[in-house]
Amino acid sequence: MRAARCTAYGAPEGLEVVTSHDPEPGPGHVLVDVHAAAVNFPDVLLIADRYQVPAPLPFTPGSEFAGVIAGLGAGVEGPPVGTPVAGAVLTGAFAEKVVVPVEGLRPVPDGLDMVHAAAFHVTYATAYHALVTVGSGTAGEWVTVLGAAGGVGSAAVDVASRLGMRVVAAASSEERLKTAYGLGAEAGVDYVREDLKTRVRELTGEGAHLVVDPVGGDHAEAALRALRRGGRFVTVGYADGRIPRVPLNLVLLKDAVIRGFEIRMLRRYAPDTVAAGDAALARLVRDGMRPLVSRVHPLTEVAAALTDVAERRATGKVVIDMTR
Template identity: 55%
Template sequence: MRAVVCRRYGPPQGLLIEELPVPRPGAGELLVDVRTAAVNFPDVLLVANAYQVPAPLPFVPGSELAGQILAVGEGVSEFAPGDRVFGTVPTGAFAERVIVPAGQLTRIPEGVGFAEAAAFGVTYRTAHHALRSVAEVRSGDWVAVLGAAGGVGLAALDLARQLGARVVAAASGPEKLALCRARGATHVIDYTTEDLRLRLRELTDGGAHVVIDPVGGPASEQALRSTRRGGTFVTLGFASGAIPAIPLNLVLLKGVTVKGMELRTFGEQFRELERRDRDELLGLLAAGAVRPHIGARFPLEESAAALALVADRRALGKVVIDVGR
């Protein structure tokens, strides 16, 4: 089988396409014929050896996939060969075949394609947990989303609207702002040409109730300063590459609650909330109420270019890799 292999840490351009043996599923595992894989920012960090949980060399990058079950390991009764599924793995998704524990897979609803399913799970689960369970967004709230044209940002925009919130989408450049408008943002802000702190206060009549920040960098402090008294600021990552230093006097004076949410450990901490959120989210996908925006598609041979697009923050929505021949 063909696979993308990382044999040395560094930029995506160092990745190789190799022929590897087809793995066999063990007890509780499934062998999946990968049709589409989605690129996430942690994939870039793992290749660069900059993620908080390193991947030992050599490894196959990729954490998010959709495909069809080829073989079922001992003890698995809930799936059968031929089932269309999507799910996540720590690494290994950028390959024609991958072994996945049964508990990490979900059936793809009718009417949803492999690319949409692959692009859905990580970003929409992250955004939904952040909005629904961490920030507890209510109908009528003003929600500010930073990096709103990226994968997590667009998912947060979509889901905040499903919760009845009004969304201010902050992004860079006219193309990204146009996409945010098309997805239903109430207002948009270009934080490369506008004063984010001032514009957020103006547009929300005094400040956002909730800020969703998957970007970090200088925009974080500006958004925190424009969060209204008693509001909630949720940090989800640092796609800008810069971890901001927040003056704690802002938290003290404004009574703002600052929270962090990391998808890998959320379910371990809040099992009941995770189960509720997952059921709600799958219902929205099955009903067609939300669909990920796929901004770019690449063949497996161009996986390095797909990761570079995400690394350079040029992606609109999700970037996917068509793995199947």
């Protein structure tokens, strides 16, 4: 099989595409023929050895994929060979075949092709649970979404809008804000040219009820300052590269709640909650929701795909098509 390989930490251009033996599924594991794999910002961090969880060298990057079951390990009774599935791993998805624990697989929602299935689960599950499970967002509330044209950000705008929340999209350019408007955002702030705190408060009156932040950096504090009293702030990642240092007196004065959210931990500790979220997302897909995929690359262009994400050149998701 072909696979991307990281043999030294650094920039994406250091990756190689190599040919290696097909993996074999062990007990409790499943072999999947990967048809498509989505690129996420943590993939960039893992290659650079800047992620919270290190990946020992050498390794195949890639965390989100869709494909077809090709083999079952000992003790696995299903799903049967030939079943379309989507899944997530820490590493290993940028390959034509991947071995994963059977519990790490999800059915592909009806209506999604393999490219969109690969781009769906991680970002949309993150968005849904950040908004609903952790953020307690409800219809009619104002939600500020940072990085609103990125992978998680665009998913959060999409899901929040479909659930009746009023979205203020925050992004780095008018072009990226247009993407968010197309996904249902009611208002937008270009935080390069406008003061985020001032504009959010002007747009929402008393301030946002909820912030979903996959970006971090300086804009996190500004968004926190733009919360109304009793508001909630959910931190889900640090695409800016800088982890915010929040003055706790802001939390005290606003009676605010700050929550962290990471989808892998929810899968481990609250599988029933994850299943309920999957069902809710499947209903939204049946109603027409689709992840925004702006660029599709073959595996030979894996470095370019990762660079698109690292340098924020793409909107929505970037996907590697393993069949090309």
